[in-house]
Amino acid sequence: MTADLDNSGSPGHRCGYVAIVGRPNVGKSTLLNKLIGQKVSITSRKSQTTRHRINGILTDAESQFIFVDTPGFQTLHTNRLNSEMNRVVTQSMRDVDAVIFVIEAMHFDDRDKKVIRLLPADRPVILAVNKIDRMADKSQLLPFLEKMAKEFAFAAIVPVSAEQGTQVPALIGAVRPYLPHNPPLFGEDEITDRDERFIAAELIREKLFRLLGEEIPYSTSVVIDQFTMEGELRKIHASIIVDKANQKAIVIGKGGEKLKLIAMTARKDMEESFGGKVYLNVWVKVKSGWADDAQVLKSLGYE
Numbered sequence: 001m002t003a004d005l006d007n008s009g010s011p012g013h014r015c016g017y018v019a020i021v022g023r024p025n026v027g028k029s030t031l032l033n034k035l036i037g038q039k040v041s042i043t044s045r046k047s048q049t050t051r052h053r054i055n056g057i058l059t060d061a062e063s064q065f066i067f068v069d070t071p072g073f074q075t076l077h078t079n080r081l082n083s084e085m086n087r088v089v090t091q092s093m094r095d096v097d098a099v100i101f102v103i104e105a106m107h108f109d110d111r112d113k114k115v116i117r118l119l120p121a122d123r124p125v126i127l128a129v130n131k132i133d134r135m136a137d138k139s140q141l142l143p144f145l146e147k148m149a150k151e152f153a154f155a156a157i158v159p160v161s162a163e164q165g166t167q168v169p170a171l172i173g174a175v176r177p178y179l180p181h182n183p184p185l186f187g188e189d190e191i192t193d194r195d196e197r198f199i200a201a202e203l204i205r206e207k208l209f210r211l212l213g214e215e216i217p218y219s220t221s222v223v224i225d226q227f228t229m230e231g232e233l234r235k236i237h238a239s240i241i242v243d244k245a246n247q248k249a250i251v252i253g254k255g256g257e258k259l260k261l262i263a264m265t266a267r268k269d270m271e272e273s274f275g276g277k278v279y280l281n282v283w284v285k286v287k288s289g290w291a292d293d294a295q296v297l298k299s300l301g302y303e
Protein backbone atom coordinates (compact mmCIF):
# COMPACT_ATOMS: atom_id res chain seq x y z
CA MET A 1 0.00 0.00 0.00
CA THR A 2 1.34 3.43 -0.81
CA ALA A 3 0.18 6.71 0.57
CA ASP A 4 0.60 10.37 -0.13
CA LEU A 5 4.18 11.21 0.62
CA ASP A 6 5.19 14.44 2.24
CA ASN A 7 8.93 14.03 1.77
CA SER A 8 9.67 14.00 5.48
CA GLY A 9 11.83 11.18 6.80
CA SER A 10 15.22 10.09 5.47
CA PRO A 11 15.50 8.70 1.93
CA GLY A 12 16.12 5.14 3.19
CA HIS A 13 13.13 5.21 5.53
CA ARG A 14 10.60 2.41 5.22
CA CYS A 15 6.91 2.53 6.06
CA GLY A 16 4.16 0.08 5.31
CA TYR A 17 1.20 -2.01 6.40
CA VAL A 18 1.50 -5.43 7.96
CA ALA A 19 -1.44 -7.79 8.62
CA ILE A 20 -1.29 -10.26 11.49
CA VAL A 21 -3.40 -13.32 10.68
CA GLY A 22 -4.02 -16.73 12.17
CA ARG A 23 -6.76 -18.90 13.61
CA PRO A 24 -8.30 -17.84 16.94
CA ASN A 25 -6.20 -18.05 20.07
CA VAL A 26 -2.74 -18.43 18.49
CA GLY A 27 -1.62 -15.20 20.17
CA LYS A 28 -2.11 -12.49 17.52
CA SER A 29 -3.24 -9.82 19.97
CA THR A 30 -0.47 -10.69 22.43
CA LEU A 31 2.06 -10.44 19.61
CA LEU A 32 0.73 -7.09 18.42
CA ASN A 33 0.89 -5.72 21.94
CA LYS A 34 4.46 -6.93 22.30
CA LEU A 35 5.44 -5.52 18.90
CA ILE A 36 4.19 -2.07 19.75
CA GLY A 37 5.00 -2.29 23.45
CA GLN A 38 1.63 -1.17 24.76
CA LYS A 39 -1.77 -2.65 25.32
CA VAL A 40 -4.04 -1.63 22.46
CA SER A 41 -5.48 -4.81 21.05
CA ILE A 42 -7.44 -6.79 23.63
CA THR A 43 -6.41 -10.28 24.67
CA SER A 44 -8.32 -13.02 26.37
CA ARG A 45 -8.02 -16.70 27.17
CA LYS A 46 -11.19 -17.37 25.22
CA SER A 47 -10.81 -17.35 21.48
CA GLN A 48 -12.25 -14.86 19.03
CA THR A 49 -12.14 -11.71 21.10
CA THR A 50 -10.84 -9.56 18.29
CA ARG A 51 -13.64 -8.31 16.09
CA HIS A 52 -12.28 -5.15 14.56
CA ARG A 53 -9.28 -4.18 12.56
CA ILE A 54 -6.95 -2.47 14.96
CA ASN A 55 -3.92 -0.59 13.82
CA GLY A 56 -0.94 -0.61 16.09
CA ILE A 57 2.06 1.43 15.01
CA LEU A 58 5.72 0.71 15.67
CA THR A 59 8.11 3.51 14.82
CA ASP A 60 11.87 3.14 15.07
CA ALA A 61 14.79 5.04 13.57
CA GLU A 62 14.62 3.29 10.19
CA SER A 63 10.99 2.35 9.71
CA GLN A 64 7.36 2.56 10.62
CA PHE A 65 5.30 -0.64 10.79
CA ILE A 66 1.54 -0.14 10.70
CA PHE A 67 0.08 -3.36 12.06
CA VAL A 68 -3.38 -4.59 11.29
CA ASP A 69 -4.69 -7.06 13.83
CA THR A 70 -7.39 -9.16 12.22
CA PRO A 71 -10.19 -11.26 13.71
CA GLY A 72 -9.34 -14.93 14.09
CA PHE A 73 -10.69 -17.21 11.44
CA GLN A 74 -13.98 -18.45 12.73
CA THR A 75 -14.69 -22.11 12.27
CA LEU A 76 -17.38 -22.88 14.85
CA HIS A 77 -20.12 -20.31 14.64
CA THR A 78 -21.73 -19.74 11.27
CA ASN A 79 -23.87 -16.64 11.65
CA ARG A 80 -23.60 -13.54 9.58
CA LEU A 81 -21.22 -11.77 11.96
CA ASN A 82 -18.64 -14.49 11.39
CA SER A 83 -18.88 -14.38 7.63
CA GLU A 84 -18.39 -10.62 7.87
CA MET A 85 -15.31 -11.25 10.00
CA ASN A 86 -13.81 -13.63 7.47
CA ARG A 87 -14.42 -11.05 4.79
CA VAL A 88 -12.64 -8.38 6.84
CA VAL A 89 -9.68 -10.74 7.27
CA THR A 90 -9.32 -11.49 3.57
CA GLN A 91 -9.77 -7.82 2.74
CA SER A 92 -7.11 -6.74 5.21
CA MET A 93 -4.56 -9.11 3.65
CA ARG A 94 -5.11 -7.57 0.23
CA ASP A 95 -4.33 -4.07 1.51
CA VAL A 96 -0.95 -4.70 3.09
CA ASP A 97 2.74 -4.88 2.19
CA ALA A 98 3.48 -7.99 4.24
CA VAL A 99 1.59 -10.60 6.24
CA ILE A 100 2.62 -12.19 9.53
CA PHE A 101 0.94 -15.59 9.78
CA VAL A 102 0.87 -16.80 13.38
CA ILE A 103 0.64 -20.45 14.42
CA GLU A 104 1.40 -22.27 17.66
CA ALA A 105 4.64 -24.22 17.89
CA MET A 106 4.06 -27.96 17.37
CA HIS A 107 0.39 -27.38 16.53
CA PHE A 108 -0.57 -27.23 12.91
CA ASP A 109 -4.15 -28.25 12.39
CA ASP A 110 -6.97 -28.04 9.83
CA ARG A 111 -7.88 -24.55 10.97
CA ASP A 112 -4.33 -23.33 10.28
CA LYS A 113 -4.49 -25.03 6.88
CA LYS A 114 -7.68 -23.11 6.12
CA VAL A 115 -5.86 -19.86 6.83
CA ILE A 116 -2.95 -20.93 4.59
CA ARG A 117 -5.39 -21.35 1.71
CA LEU A 118 -6.41 -17.70 2.13
CA LEU A 119 -2.86 -16.32 2.27
CA PRO A 120 -2.03 -14.02 -0.63
CA ALA A 121 0.38 -15.52 -3.18
CA ASP A 122 1.55 -12.11 -4.37
CA ARG A 123 2.98 -10.68 -1.16
CA PRO A 124 5.50 -11.76 1.44
CA VAL A 125 4.18 -13.94 4.24
CA ILE A 126 6.37 -14.28 7.33
CA LEU A 127 5.54 -17.26 9.52
CA ALA A 128 5.68 -16.57 13.27
CA VAL A 129 5.79 -19.83 15.20
CA ASN A 130 4.48 -18.66 18.57
CA LYS A 131 4.43 -19.97 22.15
CA ILE A 132 7.88 -21.58 21.94
CA ASP A 133 8.18 -20.99 25.70
CA ARG A 134 5.65 -23.79 26.13
CA MET A 135 7.78 -26.41 24.39
CA ALA A 136 9.06 -29.06 26.77
CA ASP A 137 11.42 -30.56 24.19
CA LYS A 138 13.18 -27.78 22.26
CA SER A 139 14.88 -30.27 19.92
CA GLN A 140 11.49 -30.75 18.24
CA LEU A 141 11.48 -27.16 17.01
CA LEU A 142 13.82 -27.45 14.03
CA PRO A 143 12.01 -30.45 12.45
CA PHE A 144 8.71 -28.61 12.94
CA LEU A 145 10.06 -25.48 11.21
CA GLU A 146 11.34 -27.65 8.34
CA LYS A 147 7.92 -29.26 8.00
CA MET A 148 6.26 -25.84 7.95
CA ALA A 149 8.63 -24.59 5.24
CA LYS A 150 7.04 -27.14 2.91
CA GLU A 151 3.49 -25.90 3.53
CA PHE A 152 3.85 -22.49 1.86
CA ALA A 153 6.52 -20.33 0.22
CA PHE A 154 7.14 -18.27 3.36
CA ALA A 155 9.43 -15.26 3.02
CA ALA A 156 10.84 -16.09 6.46
CA ILE A 157 10.08 -18.33 9.42
CA VAL A 158 10.69 -16.97 12.92
CA PRO A 159 10.02 -18.86 16.17
CA VAL A 160 8.79 -16.46 18.88
CA SER A 161 7.22 -16.20 22.28
CA ALA A 162 4.82 -13.28 22.10
CA GLU A 163 4.16 -13.52 25.81
CA GLN A 164 7.81 -13.37 26.87
CA GLY A 165 8.98 -11.21 23.97
CA THR A 166 11.53 -13.81 22.86
CA GLN A 167 12.66 -13.29 19.25
CA VAL A 168 10.22 -10.43 18.69
CA PRO A 169 13.08 -8.16 17.48
CA ALA A 170 14.06 -10.94 15.03
CA LEU A 171 10.50 -10.96 13.71
CA ILE A 172 10.60 -7.19 13.25
CA GLY A 173 13.91 -7.61 11.39
CA ALA A 174 12.38 -10.25 9.12
CA VAL A 175 9.46 -8.03 8.15
CA ARG A 176 11.40 -4.77 7.69
CA PRO A 177 12.93 -5.48 4.23
CA TYR A 178 9.43 -5.95 2.80
CA LEU A 179 8.20 -2.50 3.72
CA PRO A 180 8.39 -0.03 0.85
CA HIS A 181 10.62 3.03 0.99
CA ASN A 182 8.25 5.65 2.33
CA PRO A 183 8.42 8.44 4.91
CA PRO A 184 6.41 7.79 8.10
CA LEU A 185 2.65 8.21 7.80
CA PHE A 186 2.05 8.72 11.51
CA GLY A 187 3.67 10.78 14.24
CA GLU A 188 6.20 9.00 16.45
CA ASP A 189 3.97 8.93 19.53
CA GLU A 190 0.88 7.57 17.79
CA ILE A 191 0.23 3.98 18.70
CA THR A 192 -3.22 3.45 17.31
CA ASP A 193 -5.39 5.40 14.90
CA ARG A 194 -8.46 4.22 16.71
CA ASP A 195 -10.13 6.87 18.82
CA GLU A 196 -10.90 6.68 22.51
CA ARG A 197 -14.52 5.77 21.82
CA PHE A 198 -13.40 2.60 20.10
CA ILE A 199 -10.86 1.75 22.80
CA ALA A 200 -13.54 2.28 25.48
CA ALA A 201 -15.83 -0.25 23.75
CA GLU A 202 -12.97 -2.74 23.35
CA LEU A 203 -12.09 -2.49 27.05
CA ILE A 204 -15.70 -3.21 28.08
CA ARG A 205 -15.85 -6.12 25.66
CA GLU A 206 -12.64 -7.51 27.06
CA LYS A 207 -14.23 -7.57 30.54
CA LEU A 208 -17.21 -9.50 29.19
CA PHE A 209 -14.82 -12.15 27.91
CA ARG A 210 -12.91 -12.26 31.15
CA LEU A 211 -15.80 -12.16 33.59
CA LEU A 212 -18.63 -14.10 31.96
CA GLY A 213 -19.07 -17.83 31.23
CA GLU A 214 -18.08 -19.55 28.01
CA GLU A 215 -21.08 -18.86 25.80
CA ILE A 216 -22.41 -15.41 26.67
CA PRO A 217 -19.65 -13.18 25.22
CA TYR A 218 -20.09 -14.59 21.72
CA SER A 219 -23.60 -13.18 21.54
CA THR A 220 -22.82 -9.78 23.01
CA SER A 221 -21.55 -6.54 21.62
CA VAL A 222 -20.77 -3.11 23.03
CA VAL A 223 -21.93 0.25 21.72
CA ILE A 224 -20.77 3.63 23.04
CA ASP A 225 -23.93 5.76 23.16
CA GLN A 226 -22.29 8.92 24.41
CA PHE A 227 -18.71 10.07 24.98
CA THR A 228 -18.23 13.63 26.23
CA MET A 229 -15.53 15.64 27.98
CA GLU A 230 -16.39 17.71 31.04
CA GLY A 231 -13.16 19.53 31.73
CA GLU A 232 -10.69 16.70 32.31
CA LEU A 233 -13.45 14.14 33.02
CA ARG A 234 -14.52 11.69 30.29
CA LYS A 235 -18.22 10.84 30.60
CA ILE A 236 -19.06 7.61 28.83
CA HIS A 237 -22.45 5.96 28.40
CA ALA A 238 -22.23 2.46 26.95
CA SER A 239 -24.65 -0.36 26.15
CA ILE A 240 -23.93 -4.06 26.21
CA ILE A 241 -26.16 -5.62 23.56
CA VAL A 242 -27.28 -9.18 24.19
CA ASP A 243 -29.39 -11.58 22.17
CA LYS A 244 -31.86 -12.85 24.78
CA ALA A 245 -33.48 -11.71 28.03
CA ASN A 246 -31.88 -14.52 30.05
CA GLN A 247 -28.45 -13.35 28.86
CA LYS A 248 -29.23 -9.88 30.16
CA ALA A 249 -29.85 -11.39 33.61
CA ILE A 250 -26.49 -13.20 33.46
CA VAL A 251 -24.59 -10.06 32.46
CA ILE A 252 -26.23 -8.07 35.27
CA GLY A 253 -25.70 -10.85 37.83
CA LYS A 254 -27.16 -11.26 41.32
CA GLY A 255 -27.97 -7.85 42.74
CA GLY A 256 -26.17 -6.25 39.80
CA GLU A 257 -22.81 -7.52 41.08
CA LYS A 258 -21.49 -8.78 37.75
CA LEU A 259 -22.30 -5.62 35.83
CA LYS A 260 -20.77 -3.53 38.61
CA LEU A 261 -17.55 -5.52 38.34
CA ILE A 262 -17.50 -5.25 34.53
CA ALA A 263 -18.02 -1.48 34.69
CA MET A 264 -15.54 -0.94 37.53
CA THR A 265 -12.68 -2.90 35.93
CA ALA A 266 -13.37 -1.37 32.50
CA ARG A 267 -13.34 2.12 34.00
CA LYS A 268 -10.00 1.50 35.73
CA ASP A 269 -8.45 0.35 32.43
CA MET A 270 -9.88 3.37 30.62
CA GLU A 271 -8.44 5.75 33.21
CA GLU A 272 -5.05 4.11 32.73
CA SER A 273 -5.31 4.16 28.90
CA PHE A 274 -6.59 7.74 28.65
CA GLY A 275 -4.57 9.15 31.53
CA GLY A 276 -7.50 10.85 33.27
CA LYS A 277 -10.67 10.32 35.28
CA VAL A 278 -13.59 8.47 33.68
CA TYR A 279 -17.27 8.40 34.61
CA LEU A 280 -18.73 5.23 33.10
CA ASN A 281 -22.35 4.21 32.90
CA VAL A 282 -23.14 0.79 31.41
CA TRP A 283 -26.58 -0.52 30.40
CA VAL A 284 -27.57 -3.96 29.17
CA LYS A 285 -30.03 -4.10 26.27
CA VAL A 286 -31.69 -7.02 24.50
CA LYS A 287 -31.69 -6.95 20.70
CA SER A 288 -32.73 -10.34 19.40
CA GLY A 289 -30.75 -11.69 16.49
CA TRP A 290 -28.28 -8.78 16.44
CA ALA A 291 -25.48 -10.97 15.08
CA ASP A 292 -27.54 -11.68 11.97
CA ASP A 293 -28.91 -8.18 11.52
CA ALA A 294 -27.18 -6.24 8.75
CA GLN A 295 -28.40 -2.90 10.15
CA VAL A 296 -26.99 -3.56 13.60
CA LEU A 297 -23.74 -4.84 12.10
CA LYS A 298 -23.44 -1.60 10.20
CA SER A 299 -23.90 0.43 13.36
CA LEU A 300 -21.10 -1.62 14.95
CA GLY A 301 -18.72 -0.71 12.15
CA TYR A 302 -19.00 -3.65 9.74
CA GLU A 303 -19.87 -2.11 6.40
Ligand SMILES: Nc1nc2c(ncn2[C@@H]2O[C@H](COP(=O)(O)OP(=O)(O)OP(=O)(O)O)[C@@H](O)[C@H]2O)c(=O)[nH]1
Nearest residue numbers: 025026027028029030047048049050072161162163
Ligand atom coordinates in the same frame (compact mmCIF):
# COMPACT_ATOMS: atom_id res chain seq x y z
N1 LIG B 1 2.59 -19.57 26.76
C1 LIG B 1 2.29 -18.64 25.88
N2 LIG B 1 1.02 -18.18 25.78
C2 LIG B 1 0.74 -17.23 24.86
C3 LIG B 1 1.73 -16.69 24.01
N3 LIG B 1 1.13 -15.79 23.21
C4 LIG B 1 -0.17 -15.75 23.55
N4 LIG B 1 -0.43 -16.62 24.54
C5 LIG B 1 -1.73 -16.87 25.20
O1 LIG B 1 -2.65 -17.40 24.26
C6 LIG B 1 -3.98 -16.93 24.53
C7 LIG B 1 -4.57 -16.28 23.29
O2 LIG B 1 -3.85 -15.10 22.97
P1 LIG B 1 -4.48 -13.91 22.11
O3 LIG B 1 -3.37 -12.94 21.87
O4 LIG B 1 -5.75 -13.41 22.71
O5 LIG B 1 -4.84 -14.71 20.78
P2 LIG B 1 -5.49 -14.20 19.41
O6 LIG B 1 -4.86 -14.99 18.34
O7 LIG B 1 -5.40 -12.72 19.30
O8 LIG B 1 -6.98 -14.66 19.61
P3 LIG B 1 -8.33 -14.15 18.87
O9 LIG B 1 -8.59 -12.77 19.35
O10 LIG B 1 -9.32 -15.15 19.37
O11 LIG B 1 -8.10 -14.27 17.40
C8 LIG B 1 -3.86 -15.98 25.71
O12 LIG B 1 -4.17 -16.69 26.89
C9 LIG B 1 -2.38 -15.59 25.69
O13 LIG B 1 -1.91 -15.23 26.98
C10 LIG B 1 3.08 -17.18 24.15
O14 LIG B 1 4.03 -16.77 23.47
N5 LIG B 1 3.29 -18.14 25.09
